[in-house]
Amino acid sequence: MSELIEVLTKDGTYSLRSVFFQENFHSLLGALEETKSKFTATSNLQRFKEKSLNVLDICFGLGYNSASLLNEVIKQKSYLNLYALEIDKKPLKYSLRKESFLKLWVPKVRTIFESLYQKNDFEDHFFKCNILWGDAREKINIIPSSIKFDLIYLDGFSPQKCPQVWTIEFLSKVAEKLNTNGYLITYSSSAAVRKTLRNLGLEIFTIKPSFNKRTFWSQGTVAISKFDKSKLKHDLNFEKLSLMEEEHLLTKASIPYRDQDLNSSKDDIIRRRLDEQLFSNLLSTNIWREKWRMTKLSFKS
Ligand SMILES: C[S@@+](CC[C@H](N)C(=O)[O-])C[C@H]1O[C@@H](n2cnc3c(N)ncnc32)[C@H](O)[C@@H]1O
Structure with missing residues (x-):
């Protein structure tokens, strides 16, 4: 299932491409850059300085998101309980052999990753980490x-390539695990994912686009249960959806991915959604795209 090809990204950091999923693990603009700007900066980690936090990293892959998190919480002396879900051990094996990857972080990250690879867990005074190998749905x-x-952190391949981790049924299990005021963070700005998270009762926000990538209108989505809107400050990396993004949720693109028994194949999930889109009265996504002068290339969802 997992033939992987090494990819050098534009910030000089390495990533992988999956032949099976026909997709890269990270944006070609930069693996480290993507992790930092979408996941780490959005996490608002200062809230947990010298405190404890629970984190779930879904689709751990090479481990950039967890490594960057660990790097920050080690520096600020937080206590971390980390769970990671991943179907394939090979990306972590690759990370552990790649000195340039390991050098990005404080040395303790290597110790933790080695322990996760060898015995699926790590524990000391500050950290309790577990990785569960297998299908995240199970x-x-x-x-x-x-x-x-x-x-x-939800960092699966895109919904069109790996819909299994973006369905209502899976996202509802994920949402159940979110603490009040906890953040579910994903790079995806897909209307189907956003609408599903909103329908599950979460408040959704857009991750602000970064200045050097003006072509993208969003870097992803943050979903929060019971968010106190008075806390929506300028220094946060996310904000309310724009009118364009809200209108995206009124189109056929917002029709969810479904996987009733949480064991459907990719093709079945995609086929079911296409059928539902065909019979839907929702606005065509092309009309929305034309209205907002959007080309298919200008958005990665
Ligand atoms: C986009 S990559 C993740 C990138 C990762 N966060 C990193 O820092 O490298 C997607 C990952 O999802 C994993 N994956 C795909 N389907 C999965 C499933 N059903 N359950 C768990 N992991 C899955 C793949 O093996 C791959 O490592």
């Missing part, structure tokens, strides 16, 4: 229901 059930996460 392994998420192993996480004790008493644990609510302050941060959930």
Whole structure:
């Protein structure tokens, strides 16, 4: 299933491409840059300085998101309970062999990653980390229901390539695990994903586009349960959806991915959604695209 090809991205950091999913693990603009600007900066980690936090990293891959998180929380002396879900051990094996990857972080990240690779966990005074290998749709059930996460990173391949981790049924399991005021963070700005998260009762926000990439209108989505809007400050990396983004959610693109028994194949999930789109009275996504002068290339969802 997992033939992987090494990819050098524009910020000088390495990533992988999956032949099976026909997609890169990271944006070609930069693997480290993507992790930092979409996941780490959005996490607002200063809230947890010298405090404890629970984090769930779905689709751990090479581990950029967890490594960058660990790097920051080590420096600010937070106590971290980390769970990671991943179907394939090979990307982590690759990371552990890649000195230039390991050098990006404080040395303790290597120790933790080695332990995750060899025995699926790591524990010391500050950290308790577990990685659950297998299909996230199944392994998420192993996480004790008493644990609510302050941060959930959702970094699967795009919904069109790997719809299994973007369906209503899976996202509803994920949403159940979110703490009050916890952030579910994803790079995806897909209307289907956003509408699903909103329908699950979460407040959704857009990750602000970064200045050097003006062509993209969003860097992703943050979903929060019971967010106190008075706390929506300028220094946060996310904000309310624009009118254009709200209108995107009124189009056929917002029709969700469905996987009733959480074991459907990619093709079945995609086919079901196409059928639903065909019979839907929602606005055509092309009309929305034309209205907002959007080309297909100008958005990665
Ligand atoms: C875009 S990459 C993740 C990038 C990652 N966060 C990183 O820092 O490298 C997607 C990952 O999802 C994993 N994956 C695909 N389907 C999965 C599933 N059903 N359950 C768990 N992991 C899955 C792939 O093996 C791959 O490592």
